[in-house]
Amino acid sequence: EPEVTQTPSHQVTQMGQEVILRCVPISNHLYFYWYRQILGQKVEFLVSFYNNEISEKSEIFDDQFSVERPDGSNFTLKIRSTKLEDSAMYFCASSLDTNTEAFFGQGTRLTVV
Amino acid sequence: AQSVTQLDSHVSVSEGTPVLLRCNYSSSYSPSLFWYVQHPNKGLQLLLKYTSAATLVKGINGFEAEFKKSETSFHLTKPSAHMSDAAEYFCVVRLTSNYQLIWGAGTKLIIKP
Numbered sequence: 001e002p003e004v005t006q007t008p009s010h011q012v013t014q015m016g017q018e019v020i021l022r023c024v025p026i027s028n029h030l031y032f033y034w035y036r037q038i039l040g041q042k043v044e045f046l047v048s049f050y051n052n053e054i055s056e057k058s059e060i061f062d063d064q065f066s067v068e069r070p071d072g073s074n075f076t077l078k079i080r081s082t083k084l085e086d087s088a089m090y091f092c093a094s095s096l097d098t099n100t101e102a103f104f105g106q107g108t109r110l111t112v113v
Numbered sequence: 114a115q116s117v118t119q120l121d122s123h124v125s126v127s128e129g130t131p132v133l134l135r136c137n138y139s140s141s142y143s144p145s146l147f148w149y150v151q152h153p154n155k156g157l158q159l160l161l162k163y164t165s166a167a168t169l170v171k172g173i174n175g176f177e178a179e180f181k182k183s184e185t186s187f188h189l190t191k192p193s194a195h196m197s198d199a200a201e202y203f204c205v206v207r208l209t210s211n212y213q214l215i216w217g218a219g220t221k222l223i224i225k226p
Contacts, residue, residue, distance in 0.1 A: 004156070035214070043157075043203065043216035056211045091157060098212040099164070101147065106156035 002026045006092050006105035013082055013112055021077040021108045025094030032075045033093040033102060034067065036060070043091070049075065082112045115140045117206050119217035127225045132176075132191040134220045136204030139185065145207040146187045147214070148178055152200040160202070163187060174198070199224045 005024045013019050025032050034046040047057045049067055064086075066078045075094075079086055089109050093102040120135040138144055148160040161172025168180045174197075178189045187204060204217040 006156075035216075042218050043214075045213045045215075048211075048213070056213060058213075093157075099145075101159050101162055102214065103159070104149070104157035106154075 002103075004092055004094055004103050004105035006090075006108050008108060009106065010109045011111070013110070015084060015112055016081050018078065018080050019082055019110060021079075021090050021092075021110070023075045023077070023092030023105055024073050025075055025092070026103055027073070029094035029096050029103075031055075031095045031098060031102075032067075032069070033095075034077045035091045035093065035104075036088040037091070037107075038085075038088040046077075046090075079110075082110075084112050086110060087112045115144065115206050115208055115215055117204050117215055117217040119202075119204050119220050121220050122218065123221045123223060125223040125225060126194050128196055129193050132189070132194045132198065132222065134189040134202050134204075134222065136178075136187045136189065136217060137185050138187060138204070138206050140206060140209075142209045144209070146178075146180065147205040147207070148172065148176070148187075148189050149203045149205060150200045151203065151219075157203070160189070194222075194224050196224050196226065198222060 007022045032049040037043045045058050047061045048055045068076050089107045091107045092105045095102040116139045118137045146163045149157045161170045163170050163180045171177045176191045201219045201221050203219050206215045
């Protein structure tokens, strides 16, 4: 069964450093998403991506964040100058279109120290 | 504004007894609703979805949910709990405006032997 894969499963970084979280969406899907879940809080939408551009983004997704689809398979989330409050589980998801369900990866647990 | 409330942060049942996880939603429009499950150290897996077809929706692993517009509820049920059902369950509504997923806080299901 096709699945969304995320790497790494756990990333520890020092405050102020840049991190790149990687995702391989399901191959025929066209819509890609990043969500995050800070420990003890709800899952929150960050950004959606379609046709090589951001289609929606939340207030959380400020200039510190960027997304990219550098080739035909990967979808990355870059966080510049990480802060302690960026520590969270980051989930990548993909869907065939906006009316079908999103399939989620296992998540990357980011710990900023 | 659309929102989701999961009424219980923890539910504990004995193996073999029924499961009820409660979810209420707020939506101005006919919503799309989902239940996702997250097992420890695993990704988010879709259990079932409601998208304005049959009000009683059957999902994987014996779970089902009933959409009740009059009560604005979408409770998740299972007739007989199994140890492998121990996980966190999320009720989710999809915004009609931009298709973002709005997540409930999650309910941790504990199964007692």
